[in-house]
Structure formats: structure tokens, C-alpha cells
Amino acid sequence: MDRKEFLKSLGAGAALAVTISCLGSCLREEVDTVAIQDTNATNTENTGASSTILFSIDLNASEAAKLAVDGGYVVKNNVVVAKNLNGEFVAATVICSHDLIKKVTFKNNEYYCTEHGARFDQTGKGLNNDGKKGLKIYKTSLNGSILDILS
């Protein structure tokens, strides 16, 4: 008896139970993978929370020239990396939550979408109606001249 015949003999209800059982197992594997990734994560000095380094920027490299100035920003890997007016490095997604367009910038010490004008503070909180869905924020960690962007 092959697998198809076996499932037919069990009937539709039993086949559904087998399918659900397999799906549950697959989901558990996915959760386990995430847990393993967290185990390998790096600790940040700022929060003490575990995070994974998404990418790094060498502040001495030409790509980071705009980060030498307070209020300057660069966009790398779909992340807006900015140096705020206090000289701290902050980061957020470039994808605006209003219409999912990659037009978020850093302006006047807050995140600003040039498409319709959504505004977000540095914690990702929306500051106007177009920004009411908030903005995904990333952690940063500075080690010498290397700025890490963390999940």
C-alpha cells in the first residue's frame, strides 16, 4: 500500500489530523530556529538586551561621511542610520508605515517621510496622522569607529 492509498483508507478526517500534526511540527522547528539565533546574539551596552548585528558601518569610510555631522544620515540596507542632534547614533527602517514606500529620512531630529509627510520621533512613535502606525526602530552600538546596527 503506497502513501496515497494509506491516506484514502484513513479517510479525510485522519488525513487532516496528520496534516495538522505535520504543520505543528514545522512551526515548532521554526520557533526553535529563532530561539537558537537568539542564543547566538550579541549583548548591547545600551539596553543589556540580546540583539543580532544586522550590519556595520565604518565611520571612517566615505559611505559614512554624512554621519560626521549632528543631524546627518545615511541609508544602508533599507535602514536610515542617523546621528541625532545630541551626537547619538539612531536607526530606523526606510520603509514608511503609511504606504510602505522607502522614503523615510532624518530631518529636524526626527524621522520624516518625504512622500506624504509622516513624522516619527526617535522611538518610532508617530507624530502626525500619516505617522500614526509608527516606525520600526533598530538599536545601535558603537565600538571604536565601527557602528553596529542591531535587530
Ligand code: FES
Ligand atoms: S508613504 Fe510615507 S507618508 Fe505616505
